[in-house]
Amino acid sequence: MAMSIRAALARTAGKSPYWPVITHPLLRRVLPGLGVSALGGGMTTVAVSWLALELAPADTRGAWLAATITAHILPGALGGVLFGRFLNGRSGPQLAGWDALLRTAVFAAIPLASALGGLSIGLYIALLGIGSLLTAWGKAGRYTMLAELLPAQHHLAGNSLVNVMLELSTVFGPLLAATVIAHSGPEHVMAIIAVTSASLAATYRFAIPSEAGGQGVKAGASPAAGFRAIYRNRHIVILFALSFGFFFFYGPVTVAIPLYVVDVLHASAATLAGFYTAFGAGAVLGALVAGHLQKWPLIPTTIGIVLGFGLGLIPLGLGVPTVVAWAAFALCGVIWGPFPTVTTTLFQRLAAPEILPRLLAARGSVMGVSVPLGAMLGAPAVHLFGARGTLLVSALGITALGVFAALFLLGRPAPARTPDDLTTTGV
Structure with missing residues (x-):
């Protein structure tokens, strides 16, 4: 009886799109390190903002919070452009490992400076900026590694599984962070974040043999190679424009939610953690579903995600009770969940292996600019509209973006299908 149950479970698991990823001889060594590091990343959603609120002068908290969020993201966009010539010929695991190592050093320096009594808001922002310099390359390295190690038919499942772990971390990470803060x-x-990043850096260094890393970034390619690859393909241009607008309109939300919790609800870090945990729980579900979307047309799916996210965010701007707001943010998480998987899979399908790291780093640079730009507008938006009004404006902006993108897609004539046409791959 027990053997038949085990056999049935094995057959069921074998039919899952995730099974080839979980059982891959190299990836199964990397996945635990990714999971531990993801937990640390989930903790940053609360800790980075809350420490900024504690360090900043009370009368200018909004401006300092926007600067903190910008410093945590924007330098990664610059690094994606500036460091290309130094990263030629590097494999996906190398790129991701160096990013993890830099984050380890920076997040260890923050509590050390605090213990020595020298942590100011200015130093804190500077350290966060240094720690994010390789973020675009780290993300590019992670998904390049998946493309290097997995056959093309398993890319969607591989991306989805990694994103499930990243989203799962936003369920438990904020709660753990709130507990430690209290x-x-x-x-x-x-x-704690420094320790989790160190574990990931060690994983990349020792779990994957150097010869398994693939071609890496094409040696001698110009720093603008990734952006040229974007410009030459209209599908990528559409995807970039949609993604940029999506993250831009979401930028003010990253400022408005912490201020809404502190200034409107007069609540603690636990309430803020509740928002991010609700979002993370929904995103886990959405990310799990993403692995089963192999036959879906991915660009229309992306547009639908943007439109649905904007609609789901509207209740937060209407002043609904906190529990209802958590539920609405959880719905936003469900809708968001497939977005990283779907868009990353599109890039993996569109790019040649030798240019993929540059293309993904270029994407990280562009996306890394959009959120800080939106965040920088967060402080004046909160001053003009209040925290709740800013949430509503952002929700309406994302919704309008989705509507315009859908009208643009529907208004274009269907392209002629050829053997090389991207529409044959479900784009």
């Missing part, structure tokens, strides 16, 4: 302060959360 007992010992946000600077101690930074020390």
Whole structure:
């Protein structure tokens, strides 16, 4: 009886799109490190903002919070452009490992500076900026590694599985961060994040043999190679424009939600964690579903995600009770969940292996600019509309973006199908 049950479970698992990824001889060594590091990343959603609120002067918290969020993201966009010539010939695991190592050093420096009594808001922002310099290349390296190690038919499932772990971390990471903050302060959360990043750096260094890394970034390619690859393909141009607008309109939300919790609800870090945990729980579900979308047309799916996210965000701007707001944000998470998987799979399908790291780094640079730009507008938007009004404006902006993208797609004549046409791959 027991053997038949095990056999049935094995057959069921074998039919899952995730099974070839989980059982891959190299990826199964990397996945635990990715999971541990993802937990640390989930903790940053609360800890980075909360430490900034503690360090900043009370009368200018909005401006300092926007600057903190910008510093945590924007330098990664610059690094994606500036460091290309130094990263030629590097494999996906190398790129991702160096990003993890830099984050380890920076997040360890923050609690050390705090313990020595020298952590100011200015130094804190500077350290966050240094720590994000390789973010675009780290993300590019992660998904390049998947493309290097997995056959094309398993790319969607591989991307989805990694994104499930990333989204799952936003369920438990904020709660763990809020617990640590309540007992010992946000600077101690930074020390935990440093440990998780160190585990990921060690994983990339020792779990994957150097010869398994693939071609990496094409040696001698110009720093603008990734952007030229974007410009030459209209599908990528559409995807970039849609993604940029999506993240831009979401940028003010990253400022408005912490201020809404503190200034409107007069609540604690636990309430803020509730928002991010609700979102993360929904995103896990959405990311799990993404692995089963192999036959879906991916660009229309992306547009639908943007439109649905905007509609789901509207209740947060209407002043609904906190529990209802959590539920609405959880729905946003469900809708968002497939977005990283779908868009990354599109790039993996569109790019030649030797240019993929540059293309993904270029994407990271562009996306890394959009959120800080939106975040920089967050402080004046909160001043003009209040935290709740800013949430509503952002929701309406994302919704309008989805509507315009859908009208643009529907208004274009269907392209002629050829053997090389991207529409034959479900784009």
